[in-house]
Amino acid sequence: MLTIKRIGQQFGPYLSADFVCSHNDWYLNIVKVSGFRFLSYGNHRKNDLAVGSSLDSIWKQKRRMDPCNIKWAGSFQFTFSTMTGSILVQARDPSKLSMELDNAIEEKRFEDVWRLYEQYQLMEGFPRKSILNKLLASFAETHDLQWLEKAQSLVESVFEESKHELLEKETLLYLSYILAKSAFPVPASTILRKLVEIEEYPSVTAWSVVVAHMSQTASGAYIAAELILEIGYLFQNNRVDPRKKSNWPLLAMKPNTTVFNIVLVGCLLFGTSRKANELLEMMPRIGVKPDSSSLIIMAHTYERNGHREELRNLKRYIDDDCKLGDLQFQQFYNCLLACHLNFGDLNSASHVVLDMLNKANKARESLASATVTLQDNGTSKFSSSNLNPNQNPGIVTEEGLVHAQLHGVSAQSYEEFCRDRKYKSLEVEVHEMLNMLLAKLQLRVDLVTSEYGILQPTELLYAKLVKAFLETGRIKDLAEFIIKADKGESPVSTENSTVIQVINTCISLGWLEQAHDLIDEMRFAGIRVSSSLYSSLLKAYCQAKKPLEITSLLRDARKAGVQLDSSCYEALIQSRVLDKDNKGALDLFKEMKEAKISKASNQEFEMLVKGCADSGEAGLMAKLLEEIKEGQRVDCGVHDWNNVIHFFCKKRLMKDAEKALKKMRALGHIPNAQTFHSLVTGYAACGGKYTEVTELWGEMKVLASSSSMKFDQELLDSLLYTFVRGGFFLRANEVIEMLEAGNMIVDKYKYRTIFLKYHKTLYKNKSSPKFQTEAQLKRREAALVFKKWVGLY
Structure with missing residues (x-):
């Protein structure tokens, strides 16, 4: 809307400008222009409008102009004539620009698409829903870094302006899927979180493929674990009533056994076994039942974390379960023996080995007698001489896995993605990726081998x-x-x-x-x-x-x-x-x-x-x-004391855990990252124990500088969560510096959410108070630094 007023008189419905009249001078102040572009031409003096001057410069400078002539230059074109020059205001039809944008998307002219989108956005804001979603889908289909980044930034701007109703759930899901497949786990997870935030719940089949692709990298596997924990929290302790029809879309998003298995294996492959343990503890809380693969993944998790009693209990269950395959038994006994060796329990380890050898002898005798019987009956088809242990179809090699990754399932087009309403093809892709991850885990088995289904050390x-x-x-x-x-x-x-x-x-x-x-x-x-x-x-x-x-x-x-x-x-x-x-x-x-x-x-x-x-x-x-x-001698005492401290922390008996830590140090055992992780999570679970965690953080820094103890991502992440939750931003910034120095992934979305949940009104006023102590000033500055880090300041 552009109008011109002169001494209160309106000259037309299309042009808007204010003229202030003095005796001999006219001043032009253009208040608002919508749907027009400005052109200036003519010879100008030093203080006049420059060629191509912006609208802001017109607003700011309010150049002096001589009595103005208004010339009509077509239905959408006006010319402001002055003694020193003229300014041409030319409008473009938004509907025509929208049509051009649609045609450019159809013809895959992405440079023109982005240019036309920017022009339209300046004129009218976001395009209509159909074109906006079409634009995002076409950018996603390119798999190109440049256009994926633009699509992600466009989605962010839509959510920032609270216009998420312009975005379709299928479009966001497809974009998240392509981002995860292109190894961009952070934006992929952000889109899924936004969908949950606006209550457009994706089904578990749809979002599990995103998680499966995220779990192929270390950073992606860690964020995928955080994502499942967040989604699982919604279903803890039967919070969602399945009898209410309104809850059915939410229940369709509930994590299943397959998605848990995928993320668990990803955590194990990339060394975040304590995060895997959190996932295992989440499964029974939301009613997810383990399958045979889950049992083996449990064994790996217990072995990595030194939970020997849980592994022994699992053995009793696995020995009675006949549904496990040969390779799964091989993995379980590999975990059991590794755990015995880590704890220095040589009697148990040697007993398992001897029992394995005895069973192998009996199996060989049975195989030999069966072979003789078949040969006597004229059947040599199944004789052991025709079997080759190296041709076991269940055994995989690294070369085979690399080939499978290079020739994996190609991404679907957006049209195919939308046509598959029940996500059957995505479900197949998810199971293929789970099998690939399990095969990678199988390659790490080195203590037990299997020949003709017979386990041997x-x-x-x-x-x-x-x-x-x-x-x-x-x-x-x-x-x-x-x-x-x-x-x-x-x-x-x-x-x-x-x-x-x-x-x-x-x-x-x-x-x-x-x-x-x-x-x-x-x-x-x-x-x-x-x-x-x-x-x-x-x-x-x-x-x-x-x-x-x-x-x-x-x-x-x-x-x-x-x-x-x-x-x-x-x-x-x-x-x-x-x-x-x-x-x-x-x-x-x-x-x-x-x-x-x-x-x-x-x-x-x-x-x-x-x-x-x-x-x-x-x-x-x-x-x-x-x-x-x-020359790497295992300190079995550290594993024993870590097990004791973990037990006390899990039961929230923190006084007993502190006594165990003192005893551990008195016996000459040096605490490691797992020791402190158990203590930090224990204090956090008790609530309000932030001072104790701060003291523990000081001890950790001293220990790290004087010994070989290393901070891993899981320990630093648990510390950062506790400090942000308690509002200790000075310490939180120290942890962030250490995370960034170690090139470790940090889930900023998670910490932005925590800050908004617990400290939303903290230091909201940008101006500092007149009277404050030095300590208060430091705390304020630290909080503002953290807010800036998470993008809230």
């Missing part, structure tokens, strides 16, 4: 067990275990037995006393020890110059009737000569001659070691050497 498991026995000095228990394990294993040559390889490894590492003790234990058990072991140990004693041990070992070898080889005698003779024991050297030489020992037999041990090193498959000896040389 791997060499890495043996290496970890042997290392743990040796580190704790339990030589007798180790000997008993490896002797029983040798009996339970499938037949192997004497040189390749577990006992021989363990002793050889001890000798090569210089653990001569342990090797000698193991040989003694075997001799006491009535097992004949190979002469190569005595020879290699004697040579090692000679090099270490330990004459007493040499004498003792020689006596044991003679009692056992073991004949030493020539290389061993040579090493003994050389040792006696170096000790200036010439008589002893001569006696050994005579003994060697009388025994007629051939020099051809002195390569037995060297050949054994070389064969182990050169073999295509890494043997037990190589694995054990690798494990021991890593």
